[in-house]
Amino acid sequence: MEVILRGVRGSIANPSPDTAFYGGNTACVELRADSGNLLFFDAGTGLREAGETLPDSGECHIFISHGHADHIIGLWFFKPLHSPRWTTHLYLPEWLGHIPDYFYEGGIFPVPFDRLKGNVVRHQARAGEVVPVGSGPQGPRVKPFAVCHPGQGLGYKVSADNALFVYTGDHEIGGRPSARAEAEGFLQGADIAVVDAMYSREDYMPGWGHSAWEDWVEAAAKADVRNLVLTHHDPNRFDRELDALDHRLIALEKPGKMNIHVAREGMRFVPSGPIPFTRYGSDWLLLFLEELARYRDENAVLDRILAKAREITHADAGTIFLVEGGELVFAYTHNDSLFSVDNAYKYAYATVRMPVSKSSIAGYAAATGEALNIADVRSLPPGVPYSFNNSFDDSTGYRTCSMLTLPFFDSMGKVSGIVQLINSLDPRTGKPCPFTPGMEFNARLLTREVSGTIEHSRLERKSIYGILRMAAVHDPSETGPHAERVGAVAAELYQRWAEKRHPDPDKDRIRYEKNRIRLAAMLHDIGKVGISDLILKKPGKLTDGEFAVMRGHTEIGASVLAEDSSDIAGIAQNIALYHHQKWNGRGYPLVDGKTPAGEDIPLSARITAVADVFDALVSPRCYKKPWTFEEALDLLRKEAGEHFDPVLVECMEELRDMLPLIYERFPDRTEASDGQ
Ligand code: C2E
Ligand code: SIN
Ligand code: SIN
Ligand code: FE
Ligand code: FE
Numbered sequence: 001m002e003v004i005l006r007g008v009r010g011s012i013a014n015p016s017p018d019t020a021f022y023g024g025n026t027a028c029v030e031l032r033a034d035s036g037n038l039l040f041f042d043a044g045t046g047l048r049e050a051g052e053t054l055p056d057s058g059e060c061h062i063f064i065s066h067g068h069a070d071h072i073i074g075l076w077f078f079k080p081l082h083s084p085r086w087t088t089h090l091y092l093p094e095w096l097g098h099i100p101d102y103f104y105e106g107g108i109f110p111v112p113f114d115r116l117k118g119n120v121v122r123h124q125a126r127a128g129e130v131v132p133v134g135s136g137p138q139g140p141r142v143k144p145f146a147v148c149h150p151g152q153g154l155g156y157k158v159s160a161d162n163a164l165f166v167y168t169g170d171h172e173i174g175g176r177p178s179a180r181a182e183a184e185g186f187l188q189g190a191d192i193a194v195v196d197a198m199y200s201r202e203d204y205m206p207g208w209g210h211s212a213w214e215d216w217v218e219a220a221a222k223a224d225v226r227n228l229v230l231t232h233h234d235p236n237r238f239d240r241e242l243d244a245l246d247h248r249l250i251a252l253e254k255p256g257k258m259n260i261h262v263a264r265e266g267m268r269f270v271p272s273g274p275i276p277f278t279r280y281g282s283d284w285l286l287l288f289l290e291e292l293a294r295y296r297d298e299n300a301v302l303d304r305i306l307a308k309a310r311e312i313t314h315a316d317a318g319t320i321f322l323v324e325g326g327e328l329v330f331a332y333t334h335n336d337s338l339f340s341v342d343n344a345y346k347y348a349y350a351t352v353r354m355p356v357s358k359s360s361i362a363g364y365a366a367a368t369g370e371a372l373n374i375a376d377v378r379s380l381p382p383g384v385p386y387s388f389n390n391s392f393d394d395s396t397g398y399r400t401c402s403m404l405t406l407p408f409f410d411s412m413g414k415v416s417g418i419v420q421l422i423n424s425l426d427p428r429t430g431k432p433c434p435f436t437p438g439m440e441f442n443a444r445l446l447t448r449e450v451s452g453t454i455e456h457s458r459l460e461r462k463s464i465y466g467i468l469r470m471a472a473v474h475d476p477s478e479t480g481p482h483a484e485r486v487g488a489v490a491a492e493l494y495q496r497w498a499e500k501r502h503p504d505p506d507k508d509r510i511r512y513e514k515n516r517i518r519l520a521a522m523l524h525d526i527g528k529v530g531i532s533d534l535i536l537k538k539p540g541k542l543t544d545g546e547f548a549v550m551r552g553h554t555e556i557g558a559s560v561l562a563e564d565s566s567d568i569a570g571i572a573q574n575i576a577l578y579h580h581q582k583w584n585g586r587g588y589p590l591v592d593g594k595t596p597a598g599e600d601i602p603l604s605a606r607i608t609a610v611a612d613v614f615d616a617l618v619s620p621r622c623y624k625k626p627w628t629f630e631e632a633l634d635l636l637r638k639e640a641g642e643h644f645d646p647v648l649v650e651c652m653e654e655l656r657d658m659l660p661l662i663y664e665r666f667p668d669r670t671e672a673s674d675g676q
Pocket of ligand 5: 612
């Protein structure tokens with residue numbers, strides 16, 4: 001069973017910019033049973049739109065709750081009623097028999113109902129009389145029940161596919177003394193209940209035939225309803241107000257027991273819950289941009305953007321490429337089918353480059369600035385200049401089907417990167433299907449709005465590179481790639497540490513901290529700018545006096561960073577000052593007359609110490625040859641509990657597989673090309 005909300009307004013249609021998100025059409029709910037039977041409940045203006053989605057022939061069943069205009073006006077504009085290849089069974093409450101004819105007789109519609117081209121079979125619906133739909137025992141069974149509404153009304157209860165659907169039509173749950181208990185009865189055990197919640201208790205109008213949503217929430221909780229859907233919105237309830245209601249409902253839900261949703265046109269439900277499962281209001285983009293503003297680091301920004309783009313398109317996988325020096329450079333990827341979140345990190349440092357040219361799908365989007373929405377990459381339209389590169393599929397066994405590729409733009413209007421979303425999964429079947437126009441629209445909104453944030457995060461990184469480049473004039477070995485590697489290893493160490501420390505980690509918090517540590521760790525040796533070249537570049541061993549000067553780079557770094565007012569200034573100062581402290585307390589420099597030990601050393605500095613020494617060991621230095629990874633890890637193991645926090649040495653072991661990828665991604669470069 002699948003339920004689709006086609007019209008969610010009461011009283012009168014109100015399509016307007018202020019109702020665009022939840023929808024302006026009046027009452028109509030579509031139910032598709034697994035048996036293939038197609039049912040509609042009420043025929044408000046939403047029915048017209050539902051009709052447009054139907055094939056050229058077929059059979060359907062429309063159940064009318066009562067004769068008020070907002071529940072029947074869509075009937076005359078329903079495609080099947082105008083097609084001889086369609087049969088429509090129309091179930092009218094017994095007291096409404098004359099209504100369709102009255103439309104012609106009263107001059108409301110120019111053609112008599114019976115002269116419309118479609119085949120219409122009229123039935124009478126009576127409270128308590130079960131209507132079997134379709135043939136055989138598999139078909140849905142619809143049971144009308146009396147509701148409380150001026151001039152009477154019927155609600156409908158549908159059993160199909162081992163699930164129970166309830167539609168109340170217009171119903172005042174507080175309308176007669178027994179109505180509340182009756183409601184708990186007809187809602188009992190409903191998987192999906194779509195109910196009239198035109199009012200809240202604040203604006204409830206007694207006797208008008210509608211209910212306050214709070215009453216439904218209480219009744220549904222008693223009746224073990226799984227999905228409560230509040231509909232028949234007042235035409236003046238604008239999107240902002242319904243968003244606010246939706247936010248309040250989250251707190252009233254019973255996780256795993258009862259979902260509560262504000263009805264939105266186009267929303268779909270299966271007995272287990274809404275499709276898609278993501279909860280979002282008209283302000284989803286605003287909320288996302290607010291969240292995104294917390295992140296500075298390019299990796300974090302790209303990760304969040306990719307996650308949101310996938311969420312709104314149900315994409316199984318996705319990749320972001322950034323334009324660098326005329327090439328598309330792989331920047332970030334997610335793939336739910338191929339690697340779990342735990343494994344994804346291995347790909348965070350993969351190195352892939354491809355030309356900005358029209359011959360690939362990504363290259364085409366980057367070269368032209370056009371979005372490409374491809375239903376199946378294996379049957380591209382004839383004559384397109386691009387082709388699908390299946391080398392990734394071939395090497396991994398993954399099967400790419402649908403693909404949505406969108407460009408990002410910089411403030412000059414030039415393409416700065418692309419996001420490629422792969423395989424939109426139908427939440428019901430889990431099978432890839434094409435990206436819908438609605439998904440493409442939302443994803444385009446998203447890429448437009450986040451382009452500036454991406455540019456900012458790249459600038460932030462570039463400004464850190466600028467500082468490092470100035471330091472590089474002084475000491476070319478300690479530049480971009482070294483800083484990148486120490487930053488990357490420190491960030492990954494932090495993530496492992498945090499996941500060990502907190503069995504149920506707050507992933508957003510970890511992501512946020514991880515990226516502050518990444519940037520701050522890049523600046524750990526910035527104080528070396530204050531050390532004389534004679535010492536810094538001395539080919540051999542330092543004398544005791546020279547080393548004493550050298551140790552000053554920690555305090556110099558901290559004082560340089562004290563001038564900084566950025567988000568990472570505090571943590572960067574800690575790292576600069578403490579990154580040569582040792583777990584056993586025998587490090588440097590003296591802070592307030594002593595050298596801290598153990599957890600008195602800030603975590604960020606303990607992390608950077610491991611990342612920095614590892615990198616110093618495996619890199620060439622003017623005073624030493626590079627060591628192998630194993631030799632360097634051996635030293636870390638030997639120094640666990642002495643120089644290093646033993647937990648962090650364990651974390652480093654866990655990163656063993658990832659280290660080569662980080663070192664491949666940020667190789668030492670020649671002086672001329674250093675620091676980008
Ligand atoms: P760096 O080159 O970035 O090294 C950072 C840290 O890595 C060092 O901190 C040390 O803990 C570790 N490390 C580096 N190379 C080796 C090694 O060959 N063996 C071992 N066991 N550990 C190593 P440390 O010692 O406090 O040095 C701080 C900075 O002082 C170094 O930064 C480097 O710039 C400079 N430095 C240290 N020793 C020498 C030296 O003998 N000659 C010169 N020219 N500079 C040195
Ligand atoms: C979101 O979930 O934030 C985006 C809305 C959508 O699914 O289209
Ligand atoms: C969908 O989530 O099914 C399409 C996106 C939308 O609702 O706009
Ligand atoms: Fe240092
Ligand atoms: Fe260093």
